Amino acid sequence: MEFQPSRASVLHRYIKQLLAGGQFAGVSWCLELRDSIVDQGVAGFQDVDAAVPITEETLFRLYSMTKPVVSVHCLQLIEAGLLQLDDPVSRWIPEFGQLQVLGVDGRLEPCARAMHIEDLLTHRSGLSYDFLPDCAIADEYRAARLAADGSRSLQDLATTLASIPLAFQPGSRWYYSYATDVLASIIERVSDQPLSDCLQNALFDPLGMSDTGFQVQKSDAIRLAKMYGQRDLGEVANSQLLAQAGCNELRPMNVEESYPASDQRFSRGGIGLFSTIADYRRFMSLLMDGKAPSGEMLLSRPMLDLSWTNRLERAQIPIAIGEVAYPGYGWGLTGRVMADPSTAMRLSARGEGGWSGAASTHFWVDRANRFSGIVMTQYLGSEHSLGADVQALAYAALG
Secondary structure: OOEOHHHHHHHHHHHHHHHHOOOOOEEEEEEEEOOEEEEEEEEEEEEOOOOEEOOOOOEEEOHHHHHHHHHHHHHHHHHOOOOOOOOEHHHOOHHHHHOEEEOOOOOEEEOOOOOEHHHHHOOOOOOOOOOOOOOHHHHHHHHOOOOOOOOOOHHHHHHHHHOOOEOOOOOOOOOOOOHHHHHHHHHHHHHOOOHHHHHHHHHHHHHOOOOOEOOOOHHHHHHEOOOEEOOOOOOOOOHHHHHHHOOOOOOEOOOOOOOOOOOOOOOOOOOOOEEOHHHHHHHHHHHHHOEOOOOOEOOOHHHHHHHOOOOOOHHHOOOEEOOEEOOOEEEOOOOEEEOOHHHOOOOOOOOOEEEEOOOOOEEEEEOOOOEEEEEEOOEEOOOOOHHHHHHHHHHOOEO
16 A cells, blocks of 8 residues: 555645635644655644744644543553553542432432443543533533633542533443543542653653643743634534534634643643644554654553454444544544444544544544554634544545
């Protein structure tokens, strides 16, 4: 399988059309095949009003692309014997030992079984998210300002979640949620150090990810891409208005309250990291091989293989976030996994996987074909599936 550069022109034209139509401020992307860059580019601006062009040095808020990073570190702790997949969450956070579930009739009922570490990794914990429609528990999350308040400590976030009923019985279904934030809280308790230090020592330093962290240094603030979007984190999309609009509005957004850039206390498991394309590609190489650039093994081959194995039951596939389904995709221990290509609606390959962020960032890793890609921009609530489209067009260039 080889990359056909002539077919990449379709991808380039697609991005140019989006920028020309004012759908995004700027886009950066990179594709790799067998450890070599086969296509990359930057187009547009990181700040339209100030006419600051997007560059390879631009810093982005990763939002949920933070989740795979935290999940990988959890797997490292499992390999170190400090955690197990079947550990009950209440072993580390006692408040999770008294959970209740909100039944379909509106009554509270006890959990049928304990919530486990594996439930957190696979988003089958029964937790929810603020922005999910038609979820009564999400209403309680919004009332508690879980997403809006970036000043809340990670530990306080976890214990607050434990005080709110679950949306579903643990293990019963895949439901996107704050699970990785609870996982991050456990990581801090197991390691007895802040999450930022855990990730720095175990992943960022050995991988050479010098531009990745939960804060942006004052000297690097000029590199941070401006946020644009339709709605802030935690806000529920109005599907009727979206259907009527049909396009993005390039509206600047101030997300400092929910995703601060300079608050030294800020960290999360489900969001929170800042990074560049080059830095995140280093993490993607770990997902491919389990090794650092030095050759140091950061994840064993058996653990890496396990992490890429779909763990969802057939009835729990495909995964879906609200009304948006991901045909063919199940979930492993670090992100989505293409489990059934026969039902896929976009070009992919069996075993391909990765994840995306709320601000329209996206990545994939295909270990079988050694093909990976990443696309970055900053737009919350986009009506364009930029990342999935770029991925499909990238696969269309393979021959």
